[in-house]
Amino acid sequence: MGMGLWGFLAVLSAAAGGISLFVSNPLITSAVWLAACPAVLGLGGVLRQLLKGLEDLERYLKNPDCVPVSKGTWSPSFWESLQKWSARQQTQAEETRQENSRLRLQLQLLERQRTWEQAVLDSIRDAVLVVNEDNQILFANPAARELLNPDAVPEHFSSLGTIETAAALREKIHRCRSGRIRHVRHELTLNVRGQQRIFEAVLSCLPESSPNSGGVVAVLHDISREREISQMKNEFVSHVSHELKTPLASINAYAEMLVDGEAQDADTIRQFCSIIQSQALRLNRLIEDILNISRIESGLVKVNRSNHSIALIVRDAVEMIRSYAQEKNIAIHAPAPILYDQACVDRDMISQAVINLLSNAVKYTPAGGSVTVGLEVDEAEGRLRVTVTDTGVGIPPEELGRVFEKFYRVQANNHMAKGTGLGLNLVKQIIETVHGGRVFVSSVVGQGSTFGFELPLALTGCAAASVGGSS
Amino acid sequence: MAERKALVVDDEFHIVQVVAIKLRNNGFEVFTADNGSQAYQLACTHHPDIIVTDYQMPAMTGLELIEKLRKNPDTADTPVLLLTARGFAIDPQQKESLRVAACLSKPFSPREVLHCIEEVLAQRAGV
Numbered sequence: 181m182g183m184g185l186w187g188f189l190a191v192l193s194a195a196a197g198g199i200s201l202f203v204s205n206p207l208i209t210s211a212v213w214l215a216a217c218p219a220v221l222g223l224g225g226v227l228r229q230l231l232k233g234l235e236d237l238e239r240y241l242k243n244p245d246c247v248p249v250s251k252g253t254w255s256p257s258f259w260e261s262l263q264k265w266s267a268r269q270q271t272q273a274e275e276t277r278q279e280n281s282r283l284r285l286q287l288q289l290l291e292r293q294r295t296w297e298q299a300v301l302d303s304i305r306d307a308v309l310v311v312n313e314d315n316q317i318l319f320a321n322p323a324a325r326e327l328l329n330p331d332a333v334p335e336h337f338s339s340l341g342t343i344e345t346a347a348a349l350r351e352k353i354h355r356c357r358s359g360r361i362r363h364v365r366h367e368l369t370l371n372v373r374g375q376q377r378i379f380e381a382v383l384s385c386l387p388e389s390s391p392n393s394g395g396v397v398a399v400l401h402d403i404s405r406e407r408e409i410s411q412m413k414n415e416f417v418s419h420v421s422h423e424l425k426t427p428l429a430s431i432n433a434y435a436e437m438l439v440d441g442e443a444q445d446a447d448t449i450r451q452f453c454s455i456i457q458s459q460a461l462r463l464n465r466l467i468e469d470i471l472n473i474s475r476i477e478s479g480l481v482k483v484n485r486s487n488h489s490i491a492l493i494v495r496d497a498v499e500m501i502r503s504y505a506q507e508k509n510i511a512i513h514a515p516a517p518i519l520y521d522q523a524c525v526d527r528d529m530i531s532q533a534v535i536n537l538l539s540n541a542v543k544y545t546p547a548g549g550s551v552t553v554g555l556e557v558d559e560a561e562g563r564l565r566v567t568v569t570d571t572g573v574g575i576p577p578e579e580l581g582r583v584f585e586k587f588y589r590v591q592a593n594n595h596m597a598k599g600t601g602l603g604l605n606l607v608k609q610i611i612e613t614v615h616g617g618r619v620f621v622s623s624v625v626g627q628g629s630t631f632g633f634e635l636p637l638a639l640t641g642c643a644a645a646s647v648g649g650s651s
Numbered sequence: 652m653a654e655r656k657a658l659v660v661d662d663e664f665h666i667v668q669v670v671a672i673k674l675r676n677n678g679f680e681v682f683t684a685d686n687g688s689q690a691y692q693l694a695c696t697h698h699p700d701i702i703v704t705d706y707q708m709p710a711m712t713g714l715e716l717i718e719k720l721r722k723n724p725d726t727a728d729t730p731v732l733l734l735t736a737r738g739f740a741i742d743p744q745q746k747e748s749l750r751v752a753a754c755l756s757k758p759f760s761p762r763e764v765l766h767c768i769e770e771v772l773a774q775r776a777g778v
Contacts, residue, residue, distance in 0.1 A: 421736060428758045430665040433666070433669040433758070436760055436762060437672065442673060455665050459665065
């Protein structure tokens with residue numbers, strides 16, 4: 181039908197061309213006009229119908245639901261075919277729309293999934309690294325980039341082969357790949373910014389069915405801190421066992437001597453019994469100190485805070501230690517009262533800290549020496565400072581930094597007195613961990629030492645009780 | 652028979668005293684020291700038949716003292732008993748190379764120390 185329409189248009193065009201040729205000759209024109217008038221009129225009718233048909237067609241194409249009532253120019257079969265074609269086009273368009281919509285949704289889901297996976301991998305503190313069979317890096321999360329080569333620009337961070345610090349890791353990856361091993365654990369020591377760090381590396385070959393067969397996934401977990409803690413724990417157990425066994429050894433040995441009748445007179449028996457008693461007390465003090473430190477460190481200690489005058493706590497502590505000092509012929513000079521020295525503290529704990537400092541001072545001061553207790557208040561800074569200065573043996577400069585460590589004892593002064601090496605650590609825990617203060621020490625060998633602490637003044641209210649560290 | 656001589660070394664006064672009393676009560680002449688350097692001097696001066704020393708002492712450990720004794724021909728063969736609160740920490744190879752006669756863990760029995768000393772001295776006498 182379409183071809184018929186175009187053929188008709190061609191004839192019409194040729195006719196119009198002939199008419200225009202004849203119109204240029206006036207003689208012919210009038211004769212032709214007379215003869216052609218009916219034909220022209222007829223042709224005008226055809227043209228009008230044709231234009232209407234075209235308008236109908238245009239309307240239909242614009243809105244396929246609106247099929248013209250009068251089929252006019254076009255045969256019914258033409259409309260039928262046109263409608264079928266149009267319906268097919270509409271179906272196809274609808275299908276394309278639906279497919280596009282489905283693909284858009286899939287894309288959004290994939291993008292969301294990728295963002296989520298990226299966020300998960302980026303938030304993992306362990307280094308996650310994926311390399312292909314040539315050790316080209318396919319993926320490295322920020323922790324891995326930071327660990328292996330923090331200064332590298334991304335384009336240089338493409339091959340494990342070029343990363344100097346990863347030599348040990350490359351060797352393990354090679355072994356994992358060769359053995360087609362999945363989930364194998366290794367311990368690696370890597371040099372990270374000049375520091376030796378220990379890592380637990382879990383390596384796994386990518387499955388053979390995956391696109392990167394021969395690739396390896398490595399997850400590196402820094403276990404340096406765990407190792408350090410483990411070592412500290414071992415040292416602690418070792419120290420504790422030694423410190424506990426020493427008084428226990430005395431108790432056991434002297435008790436056996438008594439049983440075996442090795443004490444041959446009443447004085448010796450009394451002396452042995454006295455040693456057993458003093459060593460039992462020493463053992464008890466040691467256990468108490470260990471428990472107190474452990475409670476403070478684990479945050480399980482109950483702290484009863486209220487406002488107290490530190491001068492009064494110091495005065496009471498001095499009175500408790502005075503008889504011990506007198507036995508050794510050591511003078512103690514206590515501080516003068518101060519108008520305002522209130523601090524929000526646990527009284528018993530601060531008292532324990534002051535007693536530990538005082539007994540240490542007396543212990544390491546030769547007979548005839550003196551111990552001076554100082555108390556200063558710095559209102560501008562809102563802090564108070566307690567100092568205990570002795571005229572004792574002093575501490576070598578290289579050991580000053582360690583005197584507050586658990587179980588640390590100044591070797592050069594070991595002969596002066598027995599101790600567990602826990603007293604000063606307990607002071608530090610009480611002042612710094614529980615009360616948010618600061619401990620300090622200064623010393624000159626042969627002249628004496630000054631131990632002390634600073635605490636914040638109670639300028640505002642005081643929390644009645646708390647558990648664990650500083651508030 | 653000449654009195655047997657023993658040197659007891661420990662930085663814990665009560666330990667030195669209890670071992671010394673046990674040995675004196677059982678016929679030993681006893682010298683005591685509270686550190687490794689003093690012990691070495693006493694060993695060089697008095698040539699004890701046996702030395703009982705603590706392992707963990709400040710400045711010079713029991714093992715360091717034995718090492719020093721072994722380097723001196725005068726004291727190289729003196730048998731040494733080691734008292735320790737850390738028996739597990741002593742390397743068996745080191746114990747062998749320094750010819751430590753025996754290790755006794757704290758808390759120890761003075762009776763056991765005496766028994767061990769008698770055994771070591773008897774072995775040496777047999778040789």
